Amino acid sequence: xxxxxxxxxxxxxxxxxxxxxxxxxxxxxxxxxxxxxxxxxxxxxxxxxxxxxxxxxxxxxxxxxxxxxxxxxxxxxxxxxxxxxxxxxxxxxxxxxxxxxxxxxxxxxxxxxxxxxxxxxxxxxxxxxxxxxxxxxxxxxxxxxxxxxxxxxxxxxxxxxxxxxxxxxxxxxxxxxxxxxxxxxxxxxxxxxxxxxxxxxxxxxxxxxxxxxxxxxxxxxxxxxxxxxxxxxxxxxxxxxxxxxxxxxxxxxxxxxxxxxxxxxxxxxxxxxxxxxxxxxxxxxxxxxxxxxxxxxxxxxxxxxxxxxxxxxxxxxxxxxxxxxxxxxxxxxxxxxxxxxxxxxxxxxxxxxxxxxxxxxxxxxxxxxxxxxxxxxxxxxxxxxxxxxxxxxxxxxxxxxxxxxxxxxxxxxxxxxx
Numbered sequence: 185x186x187x188x189x190x191x192x193x194x195x196x197x198x199x200x201x202x203x204x205x206x207x208x209x210x211x212x213x214x215x216x217x218x219x220x221x222x223x224x225x226x227x228x229x230x231x232x233x234x235x236x237x238x239x240x241x242x243x244x245x246x247x248x249x250x251x252x253x254x255x256x257x258x259x260x261x262x263x264x265x266x267x268x269x270x271x272x273x274x275x276x277x278x279x280x281x282x283x284x285x286x287x288x289x290x291x292x293x294x295x296x297x298x299x300x301x302x303x304x305x306x307x308x309x310x311x312x313x314x315x316x317x318x319x320x321x322x323x324x325x326x327x328x329x330x331x332x333x334x335x336x337x338x339x340x341x342x343x344x345x346x347x348x349x350x351x352x353x354x355x356x357x358x359x360x361x362x363x364x365x366x367x368x369x370x371x372x373x374x375x376x377x378x379x380x381x382x383x384x385x386x387x388x389x390x391x392x393x394x395x396x397x398x399x400x401x402x403x404x405x406x407x408x409x410x411x412x413x414x415x416x417x418x419x420x421x422x423x424x425x426x427x428x429x430x431x432x433x434x435x436x437x438x439x440x441x442x443x444x445x446x447x448x449x450x451x452x453x454x455x456x457x458x459x460x461x462x463x464x465x466x467x468x469x470x471x472x473x474x475x476x477x478x479x480x481x482x483x484x485x486x487x488x489x490x491x492x493x494x495x496x497x498x499x500x501x502x503x504x505x506x507x508x509x510x511x512x513x514x515x516x517x518x519x520x521x522x523x524x525x526x527x528x529x530x531x532x533x534x535x536x537x538x539x540x541x542x543x544x545x546x547x548x549x550x551x552x553x554x555x556x557x558x559x560x561x562x563x564x565x566x567x568x569x570x571x572x573x574x575x576x577x578x579x580x581x582x583x584x585x586x587x588x589x590x591x592x593x594x595x596x597x598x599x600x601x602x
Contacts, residue, residue, distance in 0.1 A: 187213045187221035194228060206233055210240045218244075222254065231258055249281040256288055265292050283309045287321055299329040316342055320351065323358070332362035345382065354379045357388055369395045386416030397425060402432040413442075421446070424456050427463065436467050451479075454486040458493060465497070473497060488521065495527040504531040517544065522551035526558055529565070538569050554583055556593045563596075 186209035193202035222237035259268035275285035293302040323338035360375035393408035423446030430439035457480035464473035498507035525548035532541035
């Protein structure tokens with residue numbers, strides 16, 4: 185048979201003879217031989233030759249749905265989605281391969297971002313069969329579409345162990361993730377723990393730790409973060425949240441070690457550098473706190489936040505000239521956020537640059553009208569420098585109308601008026 189000669193010659197790497205034998209096979213061999221040839225060519229990676237074999241089969245038997253599926257799969261692999269869809273839509277509802285055709289259509293529509301249509305195809309398939317992979321497909325498309333309650337219902341009817349063995353998808357992890365998105369954190373944790381009982385993974389440990397952190401149960405979060413650190417130390421960027429959780433429990437030296445580990449793996453993490461600075465400051469390691477922020481300032485991400493934090497630190501440590509230089513270099517004063525403007529005002533006030541301090545106070549007051557500490561600073565600055573402080577007084581009056589119970593501000597306002 186010429187079909188067998190094609191395969192033999194391919195294995196001998198005699199592709200020229202194999203192509204001649206292919207032409208003969210398509211002309212002379214029977215349908216069964218050509219179908220077997222197409223399947224063998226597909227396995228060997230000769231996709232275009234396999235396509236020719238299947239097209240010949242379809243010319244012989246236009247109702248052969250299995251061939252249509254094979255041609256659709258080839259078209260999908262080649263990126264010809266419209267051609268694939270034509271083959272799939274040609275499979276009638278009465279055909280045994282109709283469910284498979286629906287599932288392939290769903291894959292196509294999902295790839296095109298048409299999740300609603302994909303869901304309709306899979307819903308139709310699920311009504312025609314009890315095949316677990318069909319129900320899994322429907323649950324997955326509902327999950328991808330953000331329909332988490334419906335996804336849970338479809339995941340729940342599946343055998344978690346069987347699906348994990350066959351697809352490596354953890355049903356319990358999926359259900360836990362759905363509950364997390366729905367804000368039902370306790371339910372989510374219970375299903376993630378079921379997933380851990382079957383198979384321990386870094387992702388599930390992270391999810392549980394993250395949820396306990398979100399619930400404010402930092403002691404439990406730290407248990408799972410610690411397990412994650414031991415089980416999968418290369419898990420990406422877990423150190424930031426782990427350190428924050430430790431800091432919430434006042435475990436500052438332990439947090440410092442986790443931060444150090446994270447930065448040793450990737451030093452270009454501005455959020456982690458910010459946290460390192462904060463933790464160092466709370467440990468009274470002020471020089472280290474400042475150094476971390478100078479390092480963060482070299483990075484483009486979160487630059488404004490870095491400037492704000494560093495200015496706070498410089499003003500707090502009486503480095504007023506450095507604070508002013510930081511806040512006014514390469515930026516206009518009206519580009520600064522309110523907190524930075526306040527820091528600039530305080531720095532310029534100490535440097536006797538009254539005009540710039542006054543401008544910074546005025547700009548900051550647009551956003552800090554209800555901050556009593558700011559209002560107090562602004563009023564005292566105006567009074568000390570003999571400036572017209574009508575606006576600060578108006579702001580304090582407005583503040584007291586909103587917060588009349590603030591006795592300290594009321595006393596300050598009375599003293600100011602006196």
